[in-house]
Amino acid sequence: MDQNEITLNQLQNEVNDWIQTIGVRYFSELTNLAILVEEVGELSRLMARKYGDQSFKSGESAEQIPSEIGDILFVLTCLANQMGISLQDVIKSTIQKNTNRDLNRHKNNPKL
Structure with a gap:
């Protein structure tokens, strides 16, 4: 691993340290969910302009x-930290779930 790369556990610790020292405290989970949705909307707007039919403002x-x-990653990490969820554990679990579900599904999809 490159010395500039960080693990998901390190990411969670780094975000938590930032919140505790600069951010003062976490916003409530519901506020962070609203912020996450807002950030996804901002990404969506840019994607629609780059890959869709709209032009940039x-x-x-x-x-x-x-x-x-x-x-998006920052706010999602905040939410995981607040709820005591390990991003490392959930991504491993999600990859396994998707592998079990889709092992042959995409290979057999004539649309792909």
């Missing part, structure tokens, strides 16, 4: 997409 650009993904 003044001040918008596709270069903002990575920042919006970062914002």
Whole structure:
């Protein structure tokens, strides 16, 4: 692993440290859910302009997409921290669930 890369556990610790020192405290879970939805909407708006039929408004650009993904990851990490959920554990579980469900499904899909 590159020394600049971090594990999901390290990400959770880093976000928690930031919240405790700079953010003062976590917003409520419901507030963070609303913020997450807002951030996903901002990503959606940019994606619609880059890959869809809409054009960019003044001040918008596709270069903002990575920042919006970062914002989503940050808020999602806050929610996981607040609820005591390990991102490492849930992604492993989700990959296993998807593997079991879709082992042959996509291979046999003539649309792909």
